[in-house]
Amino acid sequence: DIQMTQSSSSLSASVGDRVTITCRASQTISTYLNWFQQKPGKAPKLLIFDASNLQNGVPSRFSGSGSGTNFTLTISSLQPEDFATYFCQQNYDLPLTFGGGTKVEIK
Amino acid sequence: EVQLVESGGVLVEPGGSLRLSCAASGFSLRNAWMSWVRQAPGMGLEWVGRIKSKSDGGTTDYTARVKGRFTISRDDSRNTLYLQMNSLKIEDTAVYYCSTGPAWGQGTLVTVSS
Numbered sequence: 001d002i003q004m005t006q007s008s009s010s011l012s013a014s015v016g017d018r019v020t021i022t023c024r025a026s027q028t029i030s031t032y033l034n035w036f037q038q039k040p041g042k043a044p045k046l047l048i049f050d051a052s053n054l055q056n057g058v059p060s061r062f063s064g065s066g067s068g069t070n071f072t073l074t075i076s077s078l079q080p081e082d083f084a085t086y087f088c089q090q091n092y093d094l095p096l097t098f099g100g101g102t103k104v105e106i107k
Numbered sequence: 108e109v110q111l112v113e114s115g116g117v118l119v120e121p122g123g124s125l126r127l128s129c130a131a132s133g134f135s136l137r138n139a140w141m142s143w144v145r146q147a148p149g150m151g152l153e154w155v156g157r158i159k160s161k162s163d164g165g166t167t168d169y170t171a172r173v174k175g176r177f178t179i180s181r182d183d184s185r186n187t188l189y190l191q192m193n194s195l196k197i198e199d200t201a202v203y204y205c206s207t208g209p210a211w212g213q214g215t216l217v218t219v220s221s
Contacts, residue, residue: 034208036152043204043211044144044152055209087152095170096142096154 002026002090006099012107019075021102023088028068032092035064035073038101039084047086048073078104109133109210113203116215123195123219129188129205129212137183138162142208143190145201145217155179155203158188173199195219 003026013019023033031051036044046055048064051071061076075082083106088099115127129141140163143155156169158179167179178191188205195217202214 038152043213045211046209049208089152089154094168096157098152098154101151 001095002029002093002097004088004090004097004099006086006088006102008102009100010103010105012105013078014107015078015080017078017107019078019082019104021073021086021104023066023071023073023099025069025071025090025092029090029092031067032090033064033066033071034089034091035062036087036089037082037084038087044087075104109207111205111207111210111212113205113212113215116203116217118218118220119195120221121195121197121219124191124193125195125217127190127192127203127205127215127217129190131186131188134207135183136181136186136188139207141179141181141188142206143179143188144204144206144211145199146204146214147198147201150201153201155190192217 005024033051035048037047038044047058047062051066052064063074065072083104085101085103087101110132112130119125138160140159142157145153145155156179158167176194180189197219200219202216204214205212
């Protein structure tokens with residue numbers, strides 16, 4: 001199975017900060033990488049697909065980059081509604097696997 | 108509006124069986140590859156399995172932890188996806204989501220406990 005590692009399980013930031021969340025795959029996955037946002041008690045929401053493509057309706061402050069094994073989700077200016085947990089997911093090979101999540105908390 | 112609504116989650120004893128449903132509206136399930144994803148309390152996301160569209164063969168794939176115990180099926184005429192869960196274990200306790208990829212349901216809680 002492909003292991004997805006998000007090195008930070010949590011980070012603290014302030015409104016307006018630039019936030020970067022990283023995700024590493026245990027083997028190359030090209031750009032078959034999605035990013036999800038999840039708020040407590042809610043379903044995950046797709047933000048970015050294929051590593052860098054913004055899902056319809058997602059604010060442009062979210063962006064994704066990377067290929068191969070290293071990927072990044074960037075929030076250019078953190079807003080109050082962005083405090084949540086973020087998961088990466090590879091869809092290069094079965095079983096599809098998720099990173100452990102990075103919780104963005106208020107500093 | 109695309110909507111997915113899961114149902115069927117309950118408290119069940121270890122070794123028991125349960126069938127979850129996922130009703131789709133706002134789009135036709137017919138051409139969609141559908142997945143089930145679960146999340147144990149306070150934990151991360153785990154892909155359970157998927158079913159391809161009938162036009163792509165309708166085949167299923169599962170994570171090793173549920174293979175042989177869980178079965179995903181679809182009734183495109185009812186626009187509904189199913190997850191049949193047998194030989195349930197305590198570690199199957201989770202919120203179960205159905206998903207098209209972009210669209211997710213709100214989840215249904217399955218609790219396996221004696």
